[in-house]
Amino acid sequence: MKSSAIALFVCLFGQLQGDGEYKARFLQQYHKIHDPTNGYYSKQGVPYHSAETLMVDITDHGHESTSEAYSYWIWMEAMYGKLTGNFSSFNAAWENMEQNIIPVHASQIGNNNYNPSKPATYADELDWPSDYPIPLQFDVPVGQDPIFQELVDTYGSYDIYAMHWLLDADNVYGFGNLPGSCELGPEADGPSYINTFERGPEESTWRTIPQPTCDTFKYGGQHGFSEIFAKQSSFTKSWKYSNAPDADARAIQAAFWAHTWANEEGKSFEISSTIEKAAKLGDYLRYAMFDKYFKRIGNCVGPHNCPGGQGRESAHFLLSWYFGWGGALSGEWTWRIGDGTAFFGYQNPMAAYALSNVTAMKPKSATGASDWQASLDRQLEFYGWLQSEEGAIAGGVTNSWNGRYDTPPENLTENTFHGMFYDWQPVCHDPPTNRWYGMQPWSLDRLAQYYYVTGDEKAKTVLDKWVNWIISEIEFKNGNFQLPEWLDWSGVPPNVHVIVAKRSSDTATASATARTLSYYAAKTGDQNVKNVAKQLLDCIWNHQTTKGVSVEEVLDSYSRFNETVYVPENFKGYYPNGDVIEHGATFISLRSFYKRDPEWYKIEAYLNGGEIPRFTYHRFWAQSDVALAQGTYGILFNE
Numbered sequence: 001m002k003s004s005a006i007a008l009f010v011c012l013f014g015q016l017q018g019d020g021e022y023k024a025r026f027l028q029q030y031h032k033i034h035d036p037t038n039g040y041y042s043k044q045g046v047p048y049h050s051a052e053t054l055m056v057d058i059t060d061h062g063h064e065s066t067s068e069a070y071s072y073w074i075w076m077e078a079m080y081g082k083l084t085g086n087f088s089s090f091n092a093a094w095e096n097m098e099q100n101i102i103p104v105h106a107s108q109i110g111n112n113n114y115n116p117s118k119p120a121t122y123a124d125e126l127d128w129p130s131d132y133p134i135p136l137q138f139d140v141p142v143g144q145d146p147i148f149q150e151l152v153d154t155y156g157s158y159d160i161y162a163m164h165w166l167l168d169a170d171n172v173y174g175f176g177n178l179p180g181s182c183e184l185g186p187e188a189d190g191p192s193y194i195n196t197f198e199r200g201p202e203e204s205t206w207r208t209i210p211q212p213t214c215d216t217f218k219y220g221g222q223h224g225f226s227e228i229f230a231k232q233s234s235f236t237k238s239w240k241y242s243n244a245p246d247a248d249a250r251a252i253q254a255a256f257w258a259h260t261w262a263n264e265e266g267k268s269f270e271i272s273s274t275i276e277k278a279a280k281l282g283d284y285l286r287y288a289m290f291d292k293y294f295k296r297i298g299n300c301v302g303p304h305n306c307p308g309g310q311g312r313e314s315a316h317f318l319l320s321w322y323f324g325w326g327g328a329l330s331g332e333w334t335w336r337i338g339d340g341t342a343f344f345g346y347q348n349p350m351a352a353y354a355l356s357n358v359t360a361m362k363p364k365s366a367t368g369a370s371d372w373q374a375s376l377d378r379q380l381e382f383y384g385w386l387q388s389e390e391g392a393i394a395g396g397v398t399n400s401w402n403g404r405y406d407t408p409p410e411n412l413t414e415n416t417f418h419g420m421f422y423d424w425q426p427v428c429h430d431p432p433t434n435r436w437y438g439m440q441p442w443s444l445d446r447l448a449q450y451y452y453v454t455g456d457e458k459a460k461t462v463l464d465k466w467v468n469w470i471i472s473e474i475e476f477k478n479g480n481f482q483l484p485e486w487l488d489w490s491g492v493p494p495n496v497h498v499i500v501a502k503r504s505s506d507t508a509t510a511s512a513t514a515r516t517l518s519y520y521a522a523k524t525g526d527q528n529v530k531n532v533a534k535q536l537l538d539c540i541w542n543h544q545t546t547k548g549v550s551v552e553e554v555l556d557s558y559s560r561f562n563e564t565v566y567v568p569e570n571f572k573g574y575y576p577n578g579d580v581i582e583h584g585a586t587f588i589s590l591r592s593f594y595k596r597d598p599e600w601y602k603i604e605a606y607l608n609g610g611e612i613p614r615f616t617y618h619r620f621w622a623q624s625d626v627a628l629a630q631g632t633y634g635i636l637f638n639e
């Protein structure tokens, strides 16, 4: 805050701001993202994770697509509707999502043979990829799935209406696992359903073995990819999907804004069928509220000791890390799992409010809206419980310590959250989940939106403290800004502490921060906070590129292209392009396609001892965050 007056001058220098400047910036950025020459979309109109192909972060290739990218796209189209009065592209984006990333019936067969009184067979999660494959344990009690029958009765279908999280949009791996088909091979046009992580908290993108979601044993080893993950006496051709609940929730939140804005224009009828689908997505998203094996929530210690739950006994009502569903390709059996670990960064009180309190968005099922009301209350409590002394929000909680219902250390058992244990790094340890600052404004933005819409004091209390913290951590210097990039955590609630371990000028997380501050300032009338948001937005806008808005990154993590990926010793298999999957494989040996990437030379030079590669990336979510932050400020303050 100290140098904000100077920054205001520096960041605005050379720019003339007229009426509607920030709305105009949204449209400018929107058009860059939609300009085909900038390469954000595949032939089928699937949004890529990034315009660039050589890209490893949460995805292992830039031209993969995620449910996250879809949710940001839908949100951008909602705002486009607000600013132009034309909501047809909002409907179209939702339709593209339905075609390409929500599995169609032929891609999830056998759901009618699902047994809701035994949703899945238990297996421990272990710490390292090298601890896999793991045995299934048929004698461990699991609970009952209390929403299955209700969903069947409501929608007349046994299938799940939810996004799978990951697509190989250009069929780079060559599985050709297209919507409605299975393993058509490298000749098929994408998008192709794939999956990655499945081997515990240390399995980062660098250590993962990509696999098709539908495994006919055509690729991989003798029994496809299954032997890498599970020890079994016999193997079955199968399919499976993983949902990332924050993304589906973001799509619902976007639909809430589309509904609100279309209403203002008297156009809600133009999008009413999409809004109905958003409510349906919310009905199914409730799978994220349940323990992985539908076991009882609270002091659930010891896989054999902790009983399965009945009804809502297994519901924590938070948005957990994932839920999954799968089955045999023959259709003979299927399974479903929830997840007992919840990270604050995934929570979305805006979506929970929409699904419980906005008539047009209430799910049709008997208990959908009341579950979302319970979720809204629980989420608000969660932020407060996790808030650090300084104001940032700490990691999350788990119902299953170490992913296997272990006994947690004593310091975590004194103060629990509804019997769930504090976890400063839920689910991922490489890197730890809550290190990345971006999760703070991603999640707090939704809380600020909820506060803006409802004025709820519980949300305000958390936001007051959070806003204070971040304002004290933003530095404006030499025409630029610095924000936290990495956070370090210590202590246990209610005495958690955060320190900023690394700072950067990332335009995407700065955008999410500015958006959070804008909603907060619009409701409280705090001029100082509004000014900080405006300064951030102006500084961010100084980093325009031909494709969007971005700053260069120096990626020493790319030394990991050479890292060994654990493959069990007795396993030998092949990718469709012939890459061999065997003990001793490395990240790059499993992905030889990278050696034909136009940017590969930078990686090769680095691996041979040369300089650290630099990239100026255009991630879909990041470019959307930039657009949405500028547009939000424009809409809220009519500037």
Ligand SMILES: *[C@@H]1O[C@H](CO)[C@@H](O)[C@H](O)[C@H]1NC(C)=O
Pocket (backbone or CB within 6 Å): 086, 087, 088, 089
């Ligand atoms: C709305 O936008 C779509 C393209 O997204 C266009 O085809 C259509 O003509 C527009 N409608 C109006 C009324 O401008």
Ligand SMILES: *[C@@H]1O[C@H](CO)[C@@H](O)[C@H](O)[C@H]1NC(C)=O
Pocket (backbone or CB within 6 Å): 353, 356, 357, 373, 454, 456
């Ligand atoms: C939402 O609706 C419930 C039930 O009608 C009500 O008790 C609650 O106060 C509402 N919440 C908000 C934030 O308006």
Ligand SMILES: *[C@@H]1O[C@H](CO)[C@@H](O)[C@H](O)[C@H]1NC(C)=O
Pocket (backbone or CB within 6 Å): 409, 410, 411, 412, 424, 490, 491, 492
């Ligand atoms: C809790 O105790 C464990 C083991 O005694 C220790 O490793 C851990 O750092 C403590 N957790 C926190 C958050 O302080």
Ligand SMILES: *[C@@H]1O[C@H](CO)[C@@H](O)[C@H](O)[C@H]1NC(C)=O
Pocket (backbone or CB within 6 Å): 562, 604, 607, 608
């Ligand atoms: C890493 O990869 C490069 C290029 O592919 C190779 O030349 C080098 O020997 C590898 N280094 C190690 C340590 O494996």
